[in-house]
Amino acid sequence: MRTAKLLRSRILAPGVRELTFDPGPDFEFEAGQWISCRIPATYGEDLARSYSLASAPRADGTFDLAVTRVDEGPGSTYLHSLDLGAEVTISRAQGFFTMDEFERPAIMIATGTGISPFRAMLQALDAQGAFPYPVCLLLGVRTEKDILYGDEFEALARQRNLDFSVTLSQPSQWSGRRGYVQTHLPELVGRFQGQCDVYICGLSKMVKDVRRILKEELGLTKHQIHSERYD
Ligand SMILES: Cc1cc2nc3c(=O)[nH]c(=O)nc-3n(C[C@H](O)[C@H](O)[C@H](O)COP(=O)(O)OP(=O)(O)OC[C@H]3O[C@@H](n4cnc5c(N)ncnc54)[C@H](O)[C@@H]3O)c2cc1C
Incomplete structure:
Protein backbone atom coordinates (compact mmCIF):
# COMPACT_ATOMS: atom_id res chain seq x y z
CA MET A 1 0.00 0.00 0.00
CA ARG A 2 1.07 3.59 -0.56
CA THR A 3 -0.55 7.00 -0.55
CA ALA A 4 -1.45 8.95 -3.66
CA LYS A 5 -2.04 12.69 -3.63
CA LEU A 6 -4.95 14.26 -5.51
CA LEU A 7 -3.45 16.78 -7.92
CA ARG A 8 -6.36 17.73 -10.17
CA SER A 9 -9.96 16.91 -10.79
CA ARG A 10 -12.71 17.77 -13.24
CA ILE A 11 -16.28 16.78 -13.90
CA LEU A 12 -16.52 14.66 -17.05
CA ALA A 13 -20.31 14.30 -17.11
CA PRO A 14 -23.12 14.56 -14.56
CA GLY A 15 -22.11 12.36 -11.62
CA VAL A 16 -18.71 11.44 -13.05
CA ARG A 17 -15.53 12.94 -11.63
CA GLU A 18 -12.06 12.45 -13.04
CA LEU A 19 -9.32 12.52 -10.41
CA THR A 20 -5.63 12.78 -11.22
CA PHE A 21 -3.29 11.38 -8.58
CA ASP A 22 0.42 11.45 -7.94
CA PRO A 23 1.31 8.08 -6.38
CA GLY A 24 4.97 8.95 -5.81
CA PRO A 25 7.96 7.21 -7.36
CA ASP A 26 8.07 3.74 -8.91
CA PHE A 27 4.35 3.11 -9.20
CA GLU A 28 4.14 0.65 -12.06
CA PHE A 29 1.11 -0.52 -13.96
CA GLU A 30 -0.10 -1.74 -17.31
CA ALA A 31 -2.93 -0.12 -19.24
CA GLY A 32 -6.13 -1.96 -18.30
CA GLN A 33 -5.21 -2.62 -14.67
CA TRP A 34 -6.97 -1.31 -11.56
CA ILE A 35 -6.14 -0.25 -8.03
CA SER A 36 -7.92 -0.69 -4.75
CA CYS A 37 -8.54 2.49 -2.73
CA ARG A 38 -9.00 2.52 1.02
CA ILE A 39 -12.25 4.21 1.95
CA PRO A 40 -12.16 5.50 5.53
CA ALA A 41 -15.26 4.34 7.38
CA THR A 42 -17.49 6.69 9.33
CA TYR A 43 -18.16 3.79 11.71
CA GLY A 44 -16.31 0.48 12.04
CA GLU A 45 -13.70 -0.83 9.64
CA ASP A 46 -12.38 0.94 6.56
CA LEU A 47 -13.64 -0.31 3.19
CA ALA A 48 -11.86 -0.99 -0.08
CA ARG A 49 -13.14 -0.16 -3.55
CA SER A 50 -11.48 -0.89 -6.90
CA TYR A 51 -11.02 1.62 -9.72
CA SER A 52 -9.60 1.11 -13.20
CA LEU A 53 -6.66 3.30 -14.10
CA ALA A 54 -8.07 5.57 -16.79
CA SER A 55 -4.74 6.63 -18.28
CA ALA A 56 -1.68 4.88 -19.69
CA PRO A 57 1.58 5.11 -17.72
CA ARG A 58 2.97 8.67 -17.99
CA ALA A 59 6.46 10.06 -17.68
CA ASP A 60 5.45 12.13 -14.63
CA GLY A 61 4.04 9.05 -12.87
CA THR A 62 0.51 10.45 -12.44
CA PHE A 63 -2.67 8.57 -13.31
CA ASP A 64 -6.37 9.32 -13.75
CA LEU A 65 -9.44 7.64 -12.32
CA ALA A 66 -12.98 8.27 -13.58
CA VAL A 67 -15.50 7.65 -10.83
CA THR A 68 -19.28 7.41 -11.15
CA ARG A 69 -21.08 8.65 -8.07
CA VAL A 70 -23.39 5.93 -6.75
CA ASP A 71 -26.24 7.13 -4.51
CA GLU A 72 -25.28 6.54 -0.89
CA GLY A 73 -22.22 4.59 -2.04
CA PRO A 74 -19.41 5.14 0.46
CA GLY A 75 -16.53 4.65 -1.97
CA SER A 76 -17.67 6.85 -4.82
CA THR A 77 -19.03 9.52 -2.46
CA TYR A 78 -15.65 9.65 -0.70
CA LEU A 79 -13.75 10.05 -3.98
CA HIS A 80 -16.18 12.71 -5.18
CA SER A 81 -15.75 14.68 -1.96
CA LEU A 82 -11.92 14.73 -1.82
CA ASP A 83 -10.25 18.14 -1.88
CA LEU A 84 -7.14 18.78 -3.96
CA GLY A 85 -4.06 17.77 -2.00
CA ALA A 86 -5.90 14.97 -0.18
CA GLU A 87 -4.07 11.66 0.20
CA VAL A 88 -5.67 8.31 -0.54
CA THR A 89 -4.24 4.93 0.40
CA ILE A 90 -4.01 2.73 -2.69
CA SER A 91 -2.87 -0.78 -3.52
CA ARG A 92 -0.43 -1.74 -6.22
CA ALA A 93 -1.93 -2.09 -9.69
CA GLN A 94 -3.69 -5.40 -10.25
CA GLY A 95 -5.71 -7.32 -12.81
CA PHE A 96 -5.37 -9.12 -16.10
CA PHE A 97 -7.69 -7.04 -18.27
CA THR A 98 -4.81 -5.94 -20.46
CA MET A 99 -4.21 -6.12 -24.19
CA ASP A 100 -1.36 -8.61 -24.08
CA GLU A 101 -1.63 -9.54 -27.73
CA PHE A 102 -2.85 -7.34 -30.52
CA GLU A 103 -2.84 -9.77 -33.41
CA ARG A 104 -6.24 -9.13 -34.97
CA PRO A 105 -8.91 -6.42 -34.95
C1 LIG B 1 -11.99 -4.19 -11.13
C2 LIG B 1 -12.97 -3.05 -10.85
C3 LIG B 1 -12.73 -1.81 -11.43
C4 LIG B 1 -13.62 -0.76 -11.19
N1 LIG B 1 -13.39 0.43 -11.79
C5 LIG B 1 -14.26 1.46 -11.61
C6 LIG B 1 -14.04 2.72 -12.25
O1 LIG B 1 -13.05 2.92 -12.97
N2 LIG B 1 -14.95 3.70 -12.04
C7 LIG B 1 -16.06 3.52 -11.24
O2 LIG B 1 -16.85 4.46 -11.09
N3 LIG B 1 -16.28 2.34 -10.61
C8 LIG B 1 -15.41 1.32 -10.76
N4 LIG B 1 -15.61 0.13 -10.11
C9 LIG B 1 -16.73 0.04 -9.14
C10 LIG B 1 -16.23 0.52 -7.76
O3 LIG B 1 -15.30 -0.41 -7.23
C11 LIG B 1 -17.37 0.63 -6.74
O4 LIG B 1 -18.12 -0.56 -6.75
C12 LIG B 1 -18.29 1.80 -7.04
O5 LIG B 1 -17.58 3.04 -6.95
C13 LIG B 1 -19.45 1.82 -6.03
O6 LIG B 1 -18.92 1.80 -4.73
P1 LIG B 1 -19.64 2.59 -3.57
O7 LIG B 1 -18.97 2.25 -2.28
O8 LIG B 1 -19.77 4.03 -3.91
O9 LIG B 1 -21.12 2.01 -3.62
P2 LIG B 1 -21.73 0.64 -3.07
O10 LIG B 1 -22.64 0.92 -1.96
O11 LIG B 1 -20.64 -0.36 -2.86
O12 LIG B 1 -22.64 0.27 -4.34
C14 LIG B 1 -22.32 -0.78 -5.19
C15 LIG B 1 -23.28 -0.74 -6.37
O13 LIG B 1 -22.94 0.39 -7.17
C16 LIG B 1 -23.18 0.09 -8.52
N5 LIG B 1 -21.99 0.51 -9.28
C17 LIG B 1 -20.70 0.13 -9.09
N6 LIG B 1 -19.89 0.72 -9.98
C18 LIG B 1 -20.67 1.50 -10.75
C19 LIG B 1 -20.40 2.33 -11.85
N7 LIG B 1 -19.15 2.52 -12.31
N8 LIG B 1 -21.43 2.96 -12.43
C20 LIG B 1 -22.70 2.80 -11.95
N9 LIG B 1 -23.02 2.01 -10.92
C21 LIG B 1 -22.01 1.37 -10.32
C22 LIG B 1 -23.39 -1.40 -8.63
O14 LIG B 1 -24.73 -1.64 -8.93
C23 LIG B 1 -23.06 -1.94 -7.28
O15 LIG B 1 -23.89 -2.99 -6.91
C24 LIG B 1 -14.75 -0.95 -10.35
C25 LIG B 1 -14.96 -2.20 -9.76
C26 LIG B 1 -14.09 -3.24 -10.02
C27 LIG B 1 -14.35 -4.59 -9.38
Whole structure:
Protein backbone atom coordinates (compact mmCIF):
# COMPACT_ATOMS: atom_id res chain seq x y z
CA MET A 1 0.00 0.00 0.00
CA ARG A 2 1.07 3.59 -0.56
CA THR A 3 -0.55 7.00 -0.55
CA ALA A 4 -1.45 8.95 -3.66
CA LYS A 5 -2.04 12.69 -3.63
CA LEU A 6 -4.95 14.26 -5.51
CA LEU A 7 -3.45 16.78 -7.92
CA ARG A 8 -6.36 17.73 -10.17
CA SER A 9 -9.96 16.91 -10.79
CA ARG A 10 -12.71 17.77 -13.24
CA ILE A 11 -16.28 16.78 -13.90
CA LEU A 12 -16.52 14.66 -17.05
CA ALA A 13 -20.31 14.30 -17.11
CA PRO A 14 -23.12 14.56 -14.56
CA GLY A 15 -22.11 12.36 -11.62
CA VAL A 16 -18.71 11.44 -13.05
CA ARG A 17 -15.53 12.94 -11.63
CA GLU A 18 -12.06 12.45 -13.04
CA LEU A 19 -9.32 12.52 -10.41
CA THR A 20 -5.63 12.78 -11.22
CA PHE A 21 -3.29 11.38 -8.58
CA ASP A 22 0.42 11.45 -7.94
CA PRO A 23 1.31 8.08 -6.38
CA GLY A 24 4.97 8.95 -5.81
CA PRO A 25 7.96 7.21 -7.36
CA ASP A 26 8.07 3.74 -8.91
CA PHE A 27 4.35 3.11 -9.20
CA GLU A 28 4.14 0.65 -12.06
CA PHE A 29 1.11 -0.52 -13.96
CA GLU A 30 -0.10 -1.74 -17.31
CA ALA A 31 -2.93 -0.12 -19.24
CA GLY A 32 -6.13 -1.96 -18.30
CA GLN A 33 -5.21 -2.62 -14.67
CA TRP A 34 -6.97 -1.31 -11.56
CA ILE A 35 -6.14 -0.25 -8.03
CA SER A 36 -7.92 -0.69 -4.75
CA CYS A 37 -8.54 2.49 -2.73
CA ARG A 38 -9.00 2.52 1.02
CA ILE A 39 -12.25 4.21 1.95
CA PRO A 40 -12.16 5.50 5.53
CA ALA A 41 -15.26 4.34 7.38
CA THR A 42 -17.49 6.69 9.33
CA TYR A 43 -18.16 3.79 11.71
CA GLY A 44 -16.31 0.48 12.04
CA GLU A 45 -13.70 -0.83 9.64
CA ASP A 46 -12.38 0.94 6.56
CA LEU A 47 -13.64 -0.31 3.19
CA ALA A 48 -11.86 -0.99 -0.08
CA ARG A 49 -13.14 -0.16 -3.55
CA SER A 50 -11.48 -0.89 -6.90
CA TYR A 51 -11.02 1.62 -9.72
CA SER A 52 -9.60 1.11 -13.20
CA LEU A 53 -6.66 3.30 -14.10
CA ALA A 54 -8.07 5.57 -16.79
CA SER A 55 -4.74 6.63 -18.28
CA ALA A 56 -1.68 4.88 -19.69
CA PRO A 57 1.58 5.11 -17.72
CA ARG A 58 2.97 8.67 -17.99
CA ALA A 59 6.46 10.06 -17.68
CA ASP A 60 5.45 12.13 -14.63
CA GLY A 61 4.04 9.05 -12.87
CA THR A 62 0.51 10.45 -12.44
CA PHE A 63 -2.67 8.57 -13.31
CA ASP A 64 -6.37 9.32 -13.75
CA LEU A 65 -9.44 7.64 -12.32
CA ALA A 66 -12.98 8.27 -13.58
CA VAL A 67 -15.50 7.65 -10.83
CA THR A 68 -19.28 7.41 -11.15
CA ARG A 69 -21.08 8.65 -8.07
CA VAL A 70 -23.39 5.93 -6.75
CA ASP A 71 -26.24 7.13 -4.51
CA GLU A 72 -25.28 6.54 -0.89
CA GLY A 73 -22.22 4.59 -2.04
CA PRO A 74 -19.41 5.14 0.46
CA GLY A 75 -16.53 4.65 -1.97
CA SER A 76 -17.67 6.85 -4.82
CA THR A 77 -19.03 9.52 -2.46
CA TYR A 78 -15.65 9.65 -0.70
CA LEU A 79 -13.75 10.05 -3.98
CA HIS A 80 -16.18 12.71 -5.18
CA SER A 81 -15.75 14.68 -1.96
CA LEU A 82 -11.92 14.73 -1.82
CA ASP A 83 -10.25 18.14 -1.88
CA LEU A 84 -7.14 18.78 -3.96
CA GLY A 85 -4.06 17.77 -2.00
CA ALA A 86 -5.90 14.97 -0.18
CA GLU A 87 -4.07 11.66 0.20
CA VAL A 88 -5.67 8.31 -0.54
CA THR A 89 -4.24 4.93 0.40
CA ILE A 90 -4.01 2.73 -2.69
CA SER A 91 -2.87 -0.78 -3.52
CA ARG A 92 -0.43 -1.74 -6.22
CA ALA A 93 -1.93 -2.09 -9.69
CA GLN A 94 -3.69 -5.40 -10.25
CA GLY A 95 -5.71 -7.32 -12.81
CA PHE A 96 -5.37 -9.12 -16.10
CA PHE A 97 -7.69 -7.04 -18.27
CA THR A 98 -4.81 -5.94 -20.46
CA MET A 99 -4.21 -6.12 -24.19
CA ASP A 100 -1.36 -8.61 -24.08
CA GLU A 101 -1.63 -9.54 -27.73
CA PHE A 102 -2.85 -7.34 -30.52
CA GLU A 103 -2.84 -9.77 -33.41
CA ARG A 104 -6.24 -9.13 -34.97
CA PRO A 105 -8.91 -6.42 -34.95
CA ALA A 106 -10.22 -5.45 -31.52
CA ILE A 107 -13.70 -4.39 -30.46
CA MET A 108 -14.01 -2.56 -27.14
CA ILE A 109 -17.43 -2.38 -25.51
CA ALA A 110 -17.97 -0.11 -22.51
CA THR A 111 -20.84 1.34 -20.57
CA GLY A 112 -20.34 4.43 -18.41
CA THR A 113 -17.03 4.53 -16.56
CA GLY A 114 -16.32 1.09 -18.01
CA ILE A 115 -14.57 3.26 -20.59
CA SER A 116 -11.63 3.82 -18.21
CA PRO A 117 -9.43 0.81 -19.04
CA PHE A 118 -10.03 1.42 -22.76
CA ARG A 119 -8.86 5.00 -22.47
CA ALA A 120 -5.68 3.66 -20.86
CA MET A 121 -5.22 0.95 -23.52
CA LEU A 122 -5.81 3.36 -26.41
CA GLN A 123 -3.39 5.90 -24.97
CA ALA A 124 -0.79 3.14 -24.62
CA LEU A 125 -1.38 1.96 -28.21
CA ASP A 126 -1.26 5.52 -29.50
CA ALA A 127 2.12 6.02 -27.84
CA GLN A 128 3.43 3.05 -29.86
CA GLY A 129 2.41 4.60 -33.19
CA ALA A 130 0.03 3.39 -35.89
CA PHE A 131 -2.43 0.69 -34.80
CA PRO A 132 -1.50 -2.62 -36.49
CA TYR A 133 -5.19 -3.64 -36.71
CA PRO A 134 -8.45 -1.72 -36.57
CA VAL A 135 -10.01 -0.95 -33.19
CA CYS A 136 -13.73 -0.28 -32.72
CA LEU A 137 -14.69 1.42 -29.48
CA LEU A 138 -18.39 1.47 -28.59
CA LEU A 139 -19.51 3.44 -25.53
CA GLY A 140 -23.01 3.03 -24.15
CA VAL A 141 -24.48 5.80 -22.00
CA ARG A 142 -27.96 7.16 -21.35
CA THR A 143 -27.88 10.60 -22.92
CA GLU A 144 -25.53 12.81 -24.89
CA LYS A 145 -24.52 14.63 -21.69
CA ASP A 146 -23.22 11.35 -20.25
CA ILE A 147 -20.62 10.75 -22.98
CA LEU A 148 -17.15 10.37 -21.45
CA TYR A 149 -13.96 11.51 -23.18
CA GLY A 150 -15.86 11.91 -26.46
CA ASP A 151 -13.62 14.70 -27.82
CA GLU A 152 -10.48 12.74 -27.00
CA PHE A 153 -11.63 9.59 -28.75
CA GLU A 154 -12.85 11.55 -31.77
CA ALA A 155 -9.44 13.22 -32.03
CA LEU A 156 -7.69 9.85 -31.75
CA ALA A 157 -9.99 8.37 -34.40
CA ARG A 158 -8.79 11.05 -36.83
CA GLN A 159 -5.17 9.99 -36.23
CA ARG A 160 -5.36 6.23 -35.84
CA ASN A 161 -7.25 3.21 -37.13
CA LEU A 162 -9.98 3.73 -34.54
CA ASP A 163 -13.72 3.73 -35.06
CA PHE A 164 -15.35 5.45 -32.08
CA SER A 165 -19.09 5.41 -31.65
CA VAL A 166 -21.57 6.09 -28.89
CA THR A 167 -24.95 4.48 -28.40
CA LEU A 168 -27.56 6.27 -26.31
CA SER A 169 -30.21 4.32 -24.41
CA GLN A 170 -32.32 7.46 -23.80
CA PRO A 171 -31.63 9.69 -26.81
CA SER A 172 -33.48 12.87 -27.67
CA GLN A 173 -32.04 14.66 -30.72
CA TRP A 174 -29.33 12.24 -31.78
CA SER A 175 -28.36 10.95 -35.18
CA GLY A 176 -25.94 8.30 -33.89
CA ARG A 177 -26.49 4.79 -32.58
CA ARG A 178 -29.41 4.10 -30.27
CA GLY A 179 -30.24 1.43 -27.73
CA TYR A 180 -28.02 -0.76 -25.59
CA VAL A 181 -24.54 -1.80 -26.67
CA GLN A 182 -25.89 -5.34 -27.19
CA THR A 183 -27.94 -4.14 -30.19
CA HIS A 184 -24.82 -3.24 -32.15
CA LEU A 185 -22.76 -6.39 -31.62
CA PRO A 186 -23.78 -8.27 -34.80
CA GLU A 187 -22.80 -5.34 -37.00
CA LEU A 188 -19.45 -4.74 -35.23
CA VAL A 189 -18.43 -8.40 -35.13
CA GLY A 190 -19.68 -8.84 -38.71
CA ARG A 191 -17.23 -6.20 -39.94
CA PHE A 192 -14.42 -8.65 -39.21
CA GLN A 193 -16.34 -11.86 -40.01
CA GLY A 194 -15.84 -12.82 -36.36
CA GLN A 195 -12.02 -12.68 -36.68
CA CYS A 196 -11.52 -10.26 -33.79
CA ASP A 197 -11.03 -9.98 -30.05
CA VAL A 198 -13.75 -8.37 -27.99
CA TYR A 199 -13.03 -6.53 -24.75
CA ILE A 200 -15.96 -5.66 -22.48
CA CYS A 201 -16.06 -3.49 -19.36
CA GLY A 202 -18.91 -2.27 -17.18
CA LEU A 203 -21.57 -3.58 -14.83
CA SER A 204 -22.13 -7.35 -14.60
CA LYS A 205 -25.54 -7.44 -16.21
CA MET A 206 -24.25 -5.88 -19.42
CA VAL A 207 -21.00 -7.87 -19.42
CA LYS A 208 -22.82 -11.19 -18.98
CA ASP A 209 -25.33 -10.39 -21.69
CA VAL A 210 -22.67 -9.28 -24.17
CA ARG A 211 -20.62 -12.42 -23.48
CA ARG A 212 -23.69 -14.59 -24.05
CA ILE A 213 -24.54 -12.91 -27.36
CA LEU A 214 -20.95 -13.14 -28.59
CA LYS A 215 -20.76 -16.85 -27.79
CA GLU A 216 -24.24 -18.14 -28.46
CA GLU A 217 -25.42 -15.90 -31.28
CA LEU A 218 -22.23 -14.76 -32.97
CA GLY A 219 -20.10 -17.88 -32.52
CA LEU A 220 -17.03 -16.35 -30.87
CA THR A 221 -14.86 -18.57 -28.69
CA LYS A 222 -14.08 -17.76 -25.07
CA HIS A 223 -10.48 -17.03 -26.10
CA GLN A 224 -11.73 -14.10 -28.15
CA ILE A 225 -13.70 -12.56 -25.28
CA HIS A 226 -12.06 -10.58 -22.47
CA SER A 227 -14.04 -8.82 -19.77
CA GLU A 228 -13.92 -6.80 -16.56
CA ARG A 229 -16.93 -6.46 -14.26
CA TYR A 230 -17.46 -3.53 -11.93
CA ASP A 231 -19.99 -5.25 -9.62
C1 LIG B 1 -11.99 -4.19 -11.13
C2 LIG B 1 -12.97 -3.05 -10.85
C3 LIG B 1 -12.73 -1.81 -11.43
C4 LIG B 1 -13.62 -0.76 -11.19
N1 LIG B 1 -13.39 0.43 -11.79
C5 LIG B 1 -14.26 1.46 -11.61
C6 LIG B 1 -14.04 2.72 -12.25
O1 LIG B 1 -13.05 2.92 -12.97
N2 LIG B 1 -14.95 3.70 -12.04
C7 LIG B 1 -16.06 3.52 -11.24
O2 LIG B 1 -16.85 4.46 -11.09
N3 LIG B 1 -16.28 2.34 -10.61
C8 LIG B 1 -15.41 1.32 -10.76
N4 LIG B 1 -15.61 0.13 -10.11
C9 LIG B 1 -16.73 0.04 -9.14
C10 LIG B 1 -16.23 0.52 -7.76
O3 LIG B 1 -15.30 -0.41 -7.23
C11 LIG B 1 -17.37 0.63 -6.74
O4 LIG B 1 -18.12 -0.56 -6.75
C12 LIG B 1 -18.29 1.80 -7.04
O5 LIG B 1 -17.58 3.04 -6.95
C13 LIG B 1 -19.45 1.82 -6.03
O6 LIG B 1 -18.92 1.80 -4.73
P1 LIG B 1 -19.64 2.59 -3.57
O7 LIG B 1 -18.97 2.25 -2.28
O8 LIG B 1 -19.77 4.03 -3.91
O9 LIG B 1 -21.12 2.01 -3.62
P2 LIG B 1 -21.73 0.64 -3.07
O10 LIG B 1 -22.64 0.92 -1.96
O11 LIG B 1 -20.64 -0.36 -2.86
O12 LIG B 1 -22.64 0.27 -4.34
C14 LIG B 1 -22.32 -0.78 -5.19
C15 LIG B 1 -23.28 -0.74 -6.37
O13 LIG B 1 -22.94 0.39 -7.17
C16 LIG B 1 -23.18 0.09 -8.52
N5 LIG B 1 -21.99 0.51 -9.28
C17 LIG B 1 -20.70 0.13 -9.09
N6 LIG B 1 -19.89 0.72 -9.98
C18 LIG B 1 -20.67 1.50 -10.75
C19 LIG B 1 -20.40 2.33 -11.85
N7 LIG B 1 -19.15 2.52 -12.31
N8 LIG B 1 -21.43 2.96 -12.43
C20 LIG B 1 -22.70 2.80 -11.95
N9 LIG B 1 -23.02 2.01 -10.92
C21 LIG B 1 -22.01 1.37 -10.32
C22 LIG B 1 -23.39 -1.40 -8.63
O14 LIG B 1 -24.73 -1.64 -8.93
C23 LIG B 1 -23.06 -1.94 -7.28
O15 LIG B 1 -23.89 -2.99 -6.91
C24 LIG B 1 -14.75 -0.95 -10.35
C25 LIG B 1 -14.96 -2.20 -9.76
C26 LIG B 1 -14.09 -3.24 -10.02
C27 LIG B 1 -14.35 -4.59 -9.38
